[in-house]
Amino acid sequence: MSNAKRLATNTIYMYIRMFILLLISLYSSRVLLQQLGVEDFGVYNLVGSIIAMLSSLRGLFSASTQRFLNYEMGRGNTDKLQVIFNMSLVINLIISILFFASVEILGCWFLNYKINIDPSRLFAAKIVFQLSVISSIVTIMITSFDAVIIANERMKFYAYMSIIEGVLKLAIIFMLALWPNDKLVFYAILHFVVTIIVGVINVIYCRRNFKESHFKKCWNKPMFNDMASFAGWNFFGNLGFSLSNEGVNMILNVFGGPVVNAARGIAYQVRAAIYMFLGNVNKAIDPYSTKLFAREENSKFFELMFFTTKILFAVYLCISIPLFIYTEPVLSMWLGEVPPYAVIFVKLILILGLLKSFFSPIDVLYMSANKLKHYQLVNICVSSITVLFSWISLSLGFDYYAVFVVAIITSIFSLLIFILLAGKECNLNIKSYFNNVLVKAAITLIIVAFVSEILKYIFESNMAFIIIVKILVTILVTAIVSYLFSFTQQEKEIMLSLVKNINHKQNDSNS
Numbered sequence: 417m418s419n420a421k422r423l424a425t426n427t428i429y430m431y432i433r434m435f436i437l438l439l440i441s442l443y444s445s446r447v448l449l450q451q452l453g454v455e456d457f458g459v460y461n462l463v464g465s466i467i468a469m470l471s472s473l474r475g476l477f478s479a480s481t482q483r484f485l486n487y488e489m490g491r492g493n494t495d496k497l498q499v500i501f502n503m504s505l506v507i508n509l510i511i512s513i514l515f516f517a518s519v520e521i522l523g524c525w526f527l528n529y530k531i532n533i534d535p536s537r538l539f540a541a542k543i544v545f546q547l548s549v550i551s552s553i554v555t556i557m558i559t560s561f562d563a564v565i566i567a568n569e570r571m572k573f574y575a576y577m578s579i580i581e582g583v584l585k586l587a588i589i590f591m592l593a594l595w596p597n598d599k600l601v602f603y604a605i606l607h608f609v610v611t612i613i614v615g616v617i618n619v620i621y622c623r624r625n626f627k628e629s630h631f632k633k634c635w636n637k638p639m640f641n642d643m644a645s646f647a648g649w650n651f652f653g654n655l656g657f658s659l660s661n662e663g664v665n666m667i668l669n670v671f672g673g674p675v676v677n678a679a680r681g682i683a684y685q686v687r688a689a690i691y692m693f694l695g696n697v698n699k700a701i702d703p704y705s706t707k708l709f710a711r712e713e714n715s716k717f718f719e720l721m722f723f724t725t726k727i728l729f730a731v732y733l734c735i736s737i738p739l740f741i742y743t744e745p746v747l748s749m750w751l752g753e754v755p756p757y758a759v760i761f762v763k764l765i766l767i768l769g770l771l772k773s774f775f776s777p778i779d780v781l782y783m784s785a786n787k788l789k790h791y792q793l794v795n796i797c798v799s800s801i802t803v804l805f806s807w808i809s810l811s812l813g814f815d816y817y818a819v820f821v822v823a824i825i826t827s828i829f830s831l832l833i834f835i836l837l838a839g840k841e842c843n844l845n846i847k848s849y850f851n852n853v854l855v856k857a858a859i860t861l862i863i864v865a866f867v868s869e870i871l872k873y874i875f876e877s878n879m880a881f882i883i884i885v886k887i888l889v890t891i892l893v894t895a896i897v898s899y900l901f902s903f904t905q906q907e908k909e910i911m912l913s914l915v916k917n918i919n920h921k922q923n924d925s926n927s
Contacts, residue, residue, distance in 0.1 A: 440582040444589050445685045446751050448603075449678075451592040454755055456600045458674030459533055459541055461681030462665055481563035483783050484643055485628075486706035489567065496639070497628035503640045504560040505631065510644075512556045519549055526666055532673045537600075544604040551611045558615040561622040564629045573621060577614065584610045642786075649788035652796060660799035664806050664819045671810045676757055682747070683761035687769055690735050709784035714843065717784070722852050723907050725777045729857050730898035732773040736766045737868050737894050738887040745883050757816055764820035770861075771827045774853075778834050787841045791834065798830040852904070860901045864894050 449457050481504040488496045523545050533541060565574050588606035595602045622629035668676045705724075708717040739746060743762050747754045782791045802823055809818040838844035868890050899908065 436579050436582065440586050444586050445682070447586075447589050448592075449682075449751060449753070449755075451589060452599055452603070454678045454753075455534065455674050456537070456540075457681060458669075458676070458678035458755075459537055460544060460600060460603070461684075462531070462533075462541075462669050462674065462677040481560050481643075482567045483646070483706055483786075485563060485567035487710040487784075489707060489710075491710050498630070498632060499634055499636050499639055500643070501560055501564065501628045502632060502634055503636065503643050504563065505557075506640070507644050508556050508560060511648075512553050515556065516549065516553060519552070523549070530666065530670055532669050532671075540598055540600050543601050547604045547608045551608050554611055554615055558618055561618045561629060564622050564626050565618070568626060570625075577618060577621075580617075581610065581614045584613065646783075646786055646788060649792040650783070652792060660802045663803040664823070667803070667807050667810060668816060668819065672816050675755060676816050678755040679757035679761050682751070682755060682758045683765040686739065686762050687765050690732065690739075690766075690769055705780055706784050718845070718848075721777045721781060722849070723903075723910070724780075725774060725853050726856065726902045726907070728773045728776060729770075730860075730895070730902055732770060733861065733864055733898055734891050734894045736770060737864055738890040740766045741868055741872050741890065742883055742887060745880070746887075749880055749883075760817045761820065764817055764824065768820060768824050768827060771824065771831060774831055774857075775834070778831075778838060781838055781842050781844065785842045790837055790841065794830060794833050794837070798826050802826045856902045860898050863901060864897050867893055867897065 452460065481500065484500045484504075485497055488500065527538070527542055527545060531538070531541065562574075585607070588603065588610065591606065592599045592603055665677060665680060668680055705717060705720055708720065740763055743766075744754075744759050747758055747762065751758075782788055805822045805826075806819040809822060810816070835844070835846060835849060839846040871886060871890055871893065874886070899911075903911065
């Protein structure tokens with residue numbers, strides 16, 4: 417019961433964070449598109465997309481350190497926490513150097529020889545790129561402090577800092593209206609300043625609250641080798657995945673220019689907003705999952721993994737189904753001016769995200785078991801294939817959306833490979849996973865898609881109010897169908913128990 421209350425409390429903080437950040441993110445995209453214009457918005461999403469890539473890598477590095485912290489917490493070895501933190505700082509420094517060298521080489525080559533933008537904007541693009549690289553280095557170095565906050569389950573502070581960061585980023589967008597010169601460069605500079613401010617606050621908080629976050633001259637070679645191997649494979653596998661995203665973005669620029677990059681940027685804003693929902697579930701549950709694995713409570717770990725996967729899938733369906741059906745009117749209400757190709761890009765990214773909702777719990781499994789070598793090798797291979805076939809598709813004259821079709825196909829194959837590999841290396845019961853997760857997810861998806869299509873043609877109207885009502889009804893129907901067909905009776909009881917704990921927590925707060 418105490419675990420349920422803690423999970424419920426953490427979930428409250430994470431969803432308050434999510435709701436506020438979602439509003440800020442969606443509104444920021446609209447204002448930023450208006451302030452920069454389609455061309456510069458596309459340039460920023462191309463050159464400055466390294467920031468988006470590093471925001472995902474920030475979570476990756478944080479999760480790597482967090483895994484070792486929670487593992488030792490689960491085993492009661494609190495004396496090892498400071499050693500882990502110190503080793504993580506050294507490893508992140510090494511990774512920063514490798515990252516800087518590789519990104520500078522690739523970025524300078526692309527900017528000097530391949531980028532497809534107005535020549536008058538090339539200097540601004542180079543400034544944005546260099547500021548993005550520096551921001552990324554800062555981001556990598558502070559991830560150890562993020563890990564300490566999450567490992568200690570201080571979700572309240574984590575939520576507050578995320579909200580502060582979101583508000584600051586919204587504020588700098590409004591400041592663009594007051595700036596008479598190059599808005600793109602000014603935005604990149606202010607974005608860099610926000611990164612520094614947030615990093616400094618996180619460092620100060622950790623040093624004041626967690627003794628393990630103080631740097632101390634200590635060395636543990638076995639621990640360093642273990643963490644370096646873990647972080648190294650995690651880094652290269654996920655860097656391959658991130659670079660495939662940005663590699664495809666570069667390919668779109670070469671063949672289509674910044675207008676296509678703007679459409680892709682809008683699609684990825686939608687993806688980021690949805691992943692924010694999914695990430696809240698993971699952030700609340702990941703520390704507890706790792707502790708279960710450390711205590712060798714494998715049956716409970718896999719029960720939680722299956723349960724988490726179905727929750728992620730259900731949450732994703734509730735958001736993505738109405739967005740998929742009403743993409744065009746939703747984008748019009750959100751942005752006002754919808755860039756060309758944005759509608760089809762968003763639809764395809766929603767399908768891709770549906771597949772990706774299965775990946776996060778599997779990722780936690782491999783990280784908890786410390787079995788990353790083959791997992792990340794598959795990631796690297798799949799990422800390379802995605803970039804290669806995207807280039808071939810556009811070279812053969814296929815439309816721009818072909819790159820998303822390629823990503824969907826490669827994701828299906830990689831998911832199947834990861835499941836089979838998990839059965840061999842992490843003791844995953846493949847038959848149970850297929851029957852309890854994938855089959856139920858497929859049944860739920862078919863029913864939801866059928867019912868949603870029927871609802872689409874009821875009260876046909878382009879009025880904003882009618883569309884909003886139909887979206888809300890679709891969400892409600894999707895939630896009910898997911899609850900009835902995705903979850904076992906025991907899982908339904910757990911969900912009801914968590915809801916009761918959340919209500920008790922809210923009542924206690926109000927009193």
